[in-house]
Amino acid sequence: xxxxxxxxxxxxxxxxxxxxxxxxxxxxxxxxxxxxxxxxxxxxxxxxxxxxxxxxxxxxxxxxxxxxxxxxxxxxxxxxxxxxxxxxxxxxxxxxxxxxxxxxxxxxxxxxxxxxxxxxxxxxxxxxxxxxxxxxxxxxxxxxxxxxxxxxxxxxxxxxxxxxxxxxxxxxxxxxxxxxxxxxxxxxxxxxxxxxxxxxxxxxxxxxxxxxxxxxxxxxxxxxxxxxxxxxxxxxxxxxxxxxxxxxxxxxxxxxxxxxxxxxxxxxxxxxxxxxxxxxxxxxxxxxxxxxxxxxxxxxxxxxxxxxxxxxxxxxxxxxxx
Amino acid sequence: xxxxxxxxxxxxxxxxxxxxxxxxxxxxxxxxxxxxxxxxxxxxxxxxxxxxxxxxxxxxxxxxxxxxxxxxxxxxxxxxxxxxxxxxxxxxxxxxxxxxxxxxxxxxxxxxxxxxxxxxxxxxxxxxxxxxxxxxxxxxxxxxxxxxxxxxxxxxxxxxxxxxxxxxxxxxxxxxxxxxxxxxxxxxxxxxxxxxxxxxxxxxxxxxxxxxxxxxxxxxxxxxxxxxxxxxxxxxxxxxxxxxxxxxxxxxxxxxxxxxxxxxxxxxxxxxxxxxxxxxxxxxxxxxxxxxxxxxxxxxxxxxxxxxxxxxxxxxxxxxxx
Numbered sequence: 001x002x003x004x005x006x007x008x009x010x011x012x013x014x015x016x017x018x019x020x021x022x023x024x025x026x027x028x029x030x031x032x033x034x035x036x037x038x039x040x041x042x043x044x045x046x047x048x049x050x051x052x053x054x055x056x057x058x059x060x061x062x063x064x065x066x067x068x069x070x071x072x073x074x075x076x077x078x079x080x081x082x083x084x085x086x087x088x089x090x091x092x093x094x095x096x097x098x099x100x101x102x103x104x105x106x107x108x109x110x111x112x113x114x115x116x117x118x119x120x121x122x123x124x125x126x127x128x129x130x131x132x133x134x135x136x137x138x139x140x141x142x143x144x145x146x147x148x149x150x151x152x153x154x155x156x157x158x159x160x161x162x163x164x165x166x167x168x169x170x171x172x173x174x175x176x177x178x179x180x181x182x183x184x185x186x187x188x189x190x191x192x193x194x195x196x197x198x199x200x201x202x203x204x205x206x207x208x209x210x211x212x213x214x215x216x217x218x219x220x221x222x223x224x225x226x227x228x229x230x231x232x233x234x235x236x237x238x239x240x241x242x243x244x245x246x247x248x249x250x251x252x253x254x255x256x257x258x259x260x261x262x263x264x265x266x267x268x269x270x271x272x273x274x275x276x277x278x279x280x281x282x283x284x285x286x287x288x289x290x291x292x293x294x295x296x297x298x299x300x301x302x303x304x305x306x307x308x309x310x311x312x313x314x315x316x317x318x319x320x321x322x
Numbered sequence: 323x324x325x326x327x328x329x330x331x332x333x334x335x336x337x338x339x340x341x342x343x344x345x346x347x348x349x350x351x352x353x354x355x356x357x358x359x360x361x362x363x364x365x366x367x368x369x370x371x372x373x374x375x376x377x378x379x380x381x382x383x384x385x386x387x388x389x390x391x392x393x394x395x396x397x398x399x400x401x402x403x404x405x406x407x408x409x410x411x412x413x414x415x416x417x418x419x420x421x422x423x424x425x426x427x428x429x430x431x432x433x434x435x436x437x438x439x440x441x442x443x444x445x446x447x448x449x450x451x452x453x454x455x456x457x458x459x460x461x462x463x464x465x466x467x468x469x470x471x472x473x474x475x476x477x478x479x480x481x482x483x484x485x486x487x488x489x490x491x492x493x494x495x496x497x498x499x500x501x502x503x504x505x506x507x508x509x510x511x512x513x514x515x516x517x518x519x520x521x522x523x524x525x526x527x528x529x530x531x532x533x534x535x536x537x538x539x540x541x542x543x544x545x546x547x548x549x550x551x552x553x554x555x556x557x558x559x560x561x562x563x564x565x566x567x568x569x570x571x572x573x574x575x576x577x578x579x580x581x582x583x584x585x586x587x588x589x590x591x592x593x594x595x596x597x598x599x600x601x602x603x604x605x606x607x608x609x610x611x612x613x614x615x616x617x618x619x620x621x622x623x624x625x626x627x628x629x630x631x632x633x634x635x636x637x638x639x640x641x642x643x644x
Binding site: 007010011014015135136137138141142144145146147148149270272275280288289290291292293294295296297298299300301303304307310311314315 | 329332333336337457458459460463464466467468469470471592594597602610611612613614615616617618619620621622623625626629632633636637
């Protein structure tokens with residue numbers, strides 16, 4: 001919301017987009033809506049001054065969307081790995097209400113991609129999620145621009161927390177010390193088991209397989225191994241020998257199936273994956289036209305993920321323009 | 323045209339695109355048009371069997387477009403560095419006729435980008451040129467998907483011929499032997515001075531600056547140095563010392579100007595540019611949101627450039643769909 005506020009003038013002048021924030025829902029504020037617009041302070045912490053706004057005491061997303069007269073929903077709840085909820089319900093409600101749905105939550109793509117994609121198409125709305133993989137780097141949009149291409153597989157490094165931890169362990173820190181440092185840097189969350197055990201990387205892999213390879217893979221079909229078992233000694237020796245450990249995501253077509261995995265691998269230190277350090281990320285796509293097409297995101301800025309949602313917002317307004 | 327024929331079924335079934343080739347113009351065939359469709363053999367060498375087709379003996383592109391009732395022009399004349407002609411005239415005629423214009427020729431982007439872009443916008447048609455830089459990798463389209471982003475600069479390796487020649491010289495071949503080998507591989511043209519003297523790289527740099535940085539740079543503003551002066555000894559020593567020579571394209575904003583150059587540089591062998599070999603290419607973009615966003619195209623397939631035009635074709639038909 002901060003980036004949206006910062007770029008308000010540019011959106012208006014360069015893209016002809018003007019907008020009002022007519023609804024906010026958060027754990028702290030509850031469900032607030034005012035179709036005339038809420039006054040949102042630049043620092044999002046403060047509650048909106050909304051004398052006339054309606055508070056929806058229950059979490060009835062449908063009545064909230066109606067009160068807000070929402071045209072676009074930004075969905076940013078946190079990931080529920082097992083079910084993808086409540087994000088799936090929020091997005092479904094938005095599309096049925098007649099709003100575009102933009103999410104930064106990978107759950108809906110892993111658990112309900114085809115359903116939500118088809119619902120969006122049926123309603124003439126967009127379901128976009130560019131910020132879910134590699135921050136806001138337009139990976140999904142890139143493939144919109146690669147029509148009639150056949151994606152055979154991919155590999156890459158998509159989880160920052162484990163990458164930072166491995167880099168720190170190469171310097172001699174224990175796993176626990178490295179984790180604390182990643183947390184201090186703001187890269188790892190308080191409960192980082194989600195990253196460490198490879199879930200985040202597996203969810204991103206599933207999202208890419210579901211969307212870009214058009215194969216509905218389930219999370220439990222992805223062979224998954226985290227970095228918890230790696231000792232500092234093994235990690236240091238790997239780097240010293242020129243074959244550092246990286247948490248690598250892989251997917252490939254095998255017959256009419258797609259096989260995918262997430263696991264620590266020793267990669268050649270001078271290879272593109274071997275050189276991905278800190279919060280950078282990398283993906284290599286194998287296609288029929290381009291045997292190797294790779295994208296590296298080095299040191300993403302603070303706004304990279306928010307930017308993904310902003311770019312999705314501009315995309316949906318392009319569709320709506322006359 | 324071969325790729326178009328190969329993918330005809332997929333275009334129809336997956337994208338709902340059916341097409342007829344209603345005009346062909348080449349040095350050998352002259353200007354042929356038949357609005358009912360020309361019969362084009364899969365191997366494009368043979369002349370179309372077109373009893374009813376009209377031959378335009380003079381090169382009047384307007385009457386040819388009218389006879390063909392063209393909806394889309396594929397422009398693939400060879401580059402005229404000084405003027406960008408006759409491609410500019412062809413594209414202007416197509417847009418004025420009411421057809422989309424797709425070109426693989428960099429000349430129009432260097433010499434007439436703003437004019438043709440504005441003409442296309444005024445006519446509600448598209449002017450697309452994705453195959454001009456990095457074969458068909460969607461570089462220009464990627465930035466369509468990076469709205470409201472600010473490109474500060476870029477660097478990369480964009481010319482295959484010089485890259486192949488430098489790789490061969492590292493193995494000990496003389497410049498002339500390396501050039502002959504690149505020609506035998508089909509990478510370099512008979513007259514390769516265009517590549518060797520850095521013109522191709524400079525033209526690509528100008529195209530990227532004009533389009534992506536929205537700065538109308540002239541070709542003679544780009545400091546340009548080719549690889550002709552490099553000796554086999556220097557090239558071998560560079561690689562041996564871990565700092566191989568590469569022909570590097572650079573551009574950066576300096577105040578309200580853009581400075582750009584093409585020159586051989588010694589780059590760190592283990593850096594991304596140092597690892598670009600043979601016909602691979604690489605570009606690194608500096609943006610406000612993503613400080614470093616890079617794309618590598620490894621060993622492009624035979625159809626990579628043709629694919630760029632095919633993808634542009636699918637893009638323009640998306641615009642036309644109801």
